Amino acid sequence: MHGPTAGYILHDMKRFLGFVKKEFLHISRDYRTLIILFGIPAAQILLFGYVVSTDIKNAGVAFLDQSKDEITRRLTDKICSSGFFTKTGDLASQADIDRIFKKGRTKAVVIFENNFGRNLISRGKGEISIIADGSEPNVATLVTNYMTAIISDFNRDMAGPSAATALIVRPEVRMFYNPGLKSHYMFVPGVITLIMILICALMTSVTITREKEFGTMEVLLVSPLKPVQIILGKVMPYFLLSFIDVIVILLLSWFVFDLPVKGSLALLLGESMLYILMSLSLGILISTVSSTMQQAIFISLVGMMLPTILLSGFIFPIENMAEIYGWISSILPPRYFIVIIKNIMIKGTGLLYVWKETLILTGFTVLFIALSVRNFKIRLQ
């Protein structure tokens, strides 16, 4: 056997480029898919920026005022005018509490004891009970904390200035990296991570499985193109599209949320390419184990969406979970990319701080490609 001549390689290259061009045309003709492809990240970013927030606003609260005096009225007003709470009703008896909770709009009930105002002034002690709806524990905790803060504040105002001066340790706080305490700093990196892996894995696995399911893969395989070239050609357009997606998200987060890339942009883009490559090879791997598109979609959507949202540290920090989840999440690539992107984008650190994560992502990519190559060969027998 002679080695391939230069002319042959050139010819081969041209054929490959032709195939890539065909795939590009194929995708760009389907405008619905394109709209969605760019619509998903944009909608997500805006959703997290403007709609969804973990803070408390207008939480429903009902009052069981057994005292009905000047002080309870003032305190009720203070609670309702804080912006955190909206009044959902005045209750007449203990039995109403359960009833109003069961309707679902009320998150907490505040109970003033009998003669609350009189007790507070004459005996120096007044009792308030806050009953929160524990079926939503995060809301319940927040509501109780906010309410306690408002009441303590009210208490301090009543007590006058003498109590406040007793402070001899003065703590001061600086919120690093995110002085405005905005939730975008958490969500933008999370959305990029989540969307990229889902879209990439989904797109690649489906396009390749499609050829298999319809039998057109056989047609491609008997063409002079090598299997590797076929896969590469199918993946190439998506690589480019996903990369544009990343840029769109970064621009949105910069212009809409004032969240620019603090570290090196080139490094961030490089890392994103690595992540996209990793996700695409995961998609290829999924396609080698799926025989129908349904199966590929099921694996990449139903199988991957929830674990990625919950265990990547996107919304819920992994360090607060039980020990074992540290291990489970260590096999999820998004976990590492979130660290990388937060470091470069928000903290502004360089490769020195994320080389470990970068190596792990590279390792995942190699692993996925190796597994796919193995599976692919077996399938062709």
Place this chain on the structure above:
Amino acid sequence: MRTILYLIRKEFIQIFRNKFIGRAIFGVPIVQMLILVPAVTFEIREVRIGIIDQDMSTVSRSLITRLEGSAFFRVTNTTFSEEEGNRLLLEDKCNLVLHIPEDFGRDIGSGKPGHLLAAVNAINASAAQLSWAYLNGVIRDFNSELIMQNINSAEPVQSSVININNRYWYNEMLNYKFYMLPGILGILVTAIGFILAGLNLVREKEIGTIEQINVTPVRKHQFIIAKMVPFLIIGLADLTLGLVIGRIFFRIPFEGSIMLLFLSASVFLVAVLGFAIFISTFSGTQQQFMFIAFFCMIIFILMSGIFTPLESMPAWAQKIDLINPVAYIMRINRMVMLKGSALSDILSDIYSLAAIAVFFTVFAVRRYRKTA
């Protein structure tokens, strides 16, 4: 009626012929529920704290001892330099760095206020606020201890005190599993039904087998109903499975009526399946359907109130949520399971779900054309 039954049988055979799908329909929810339900918590387990102690006095040391003794904090690093402290935050070794300046102890000893500086990694804003609040609490206790030592009195003087006691109903220990299970179960049931039902119809279009049905006397509504019923049954089976898992492994309380839960889940599933089939009439290929489904599902789920309180959303978003079936079922699931809400409490939600269900199903039937 018999036609529909035959068609439904055909669908079941088709669904379970793919061994993977047949197993995954039940396997994926089981595995994900077992792994994911206990995972999530909003609580902070421990705050890793680094301390820059440039004071090294008895006062600073007793503050550090206090922090070490508290359940929330774990002192991971102590250092003398501020640069080192910054690096701890940068490398994510600590969530919080407390800086005790040189003359802290001297100032307090001489009656002047002593200053402390806390630097918190605030990328996760809510966690940052919470850990700062914890730290503040420890410092406040420390503060009143110092005052007591200074004035040698047994209790701090204060004029009038409002005593606040609080309790959590329906979930006294604030067990997050009780909260997450109905949510995760809802999402899984939605995702499986939505994706499979939609893909199923589009697949027939894409492969061309839909033509074979179209040339038979099967009516439009019969066809659509036969496409929905199998996934309704699968969805309810998954729901049952999830509830059994919740009962056995997580001891989830079940306060309300099971019948009521299944009734609302059925209405909900019809709404979701109707929506899926409605979308599938717009899509020519499975790929197109999948993208639209993915897009809608992410929005449905994020706006459903599973992770974030609905009331915090702006008014216009809450209006959009009126047509989001997942938001209804999240609320209903939690209300019926944890609080024991009765039919009268959730009647308006069920009506809305029913309206959505009827709307999309009717449109799906109308949009479906037997003639190409």
